[in-house]
Amino acid sequence: MKKSVLLAAIGGILAATTAQAGEYLPYVGFDYVNRTLNVGDAYPDNYDIGNINAGVKFVDFGSIELFTERSMREKKSFKGNTMRGRLYGYGADFLLNGYNFSEGAILGSIGYGRFSTKLKDNGRTSKDTGNTLRLGFGGEFNPTPDWGFRAMYRYSISDSDAFANSKEFSIGARYYFY
DSSP: OHHHHHHHHHHHHHHHHTSOTTTEEEEEEEEEEEEEEOOOTTSOOEEEEEEEEEEEEETTTEEEEEEEEEEOOEEEEETTEEEEEEEEEEEEEEEEEEEEETTEEEEEEEEEEEEEEEEEETTEEEEEEEEEEEEEEEEEEOSSSSEEEEEEEEEEEEOOSSOSEEEEEEEEEEEEOO
16 A cells, blocks of 8 residues: 555656646655644653655645655653554645745645554554544745745544544645746
8 A cells, every 4th residue: 555655646746747837836845743642641642753745736726745754763651661652654635725925825734644553562562553534724935936844733533543633733845846
């Protein structure tokens, strides 16, 4: 499944590069994400995540973005036990320009993510994977036609056994291919 998402991203970028300027723009980017999960007291609930993404921006309308991400290993001690956790994920977001201004836009987003958790407790390992609905809002600032800087807040609802919902804040950069 991960390979098919990657191939779809590459195919979308290659198809977008044949477009005439002004219609749509392919881009690549990276984000720093801080995600807080709604989990029990014993588990790590705050993760620092690196996110790599690629997408196509439809000028003055919005964009479609594919992403993959991985967290740092987080550790939490609770009643003498030390729990370690890590998150992995991939998915797609549709971003809609709510309001355009000369050097950026205010954005709304809706998307799908497939997230996996890996928790270790005293030598025992548990893994879980779940589907996630992602809802968000934020903004993008474009100081040049090639670069964009984006900040987003997202609330996610998941069917995972490891967490029911999460809140995340992301900040990052995009490079647009003209």
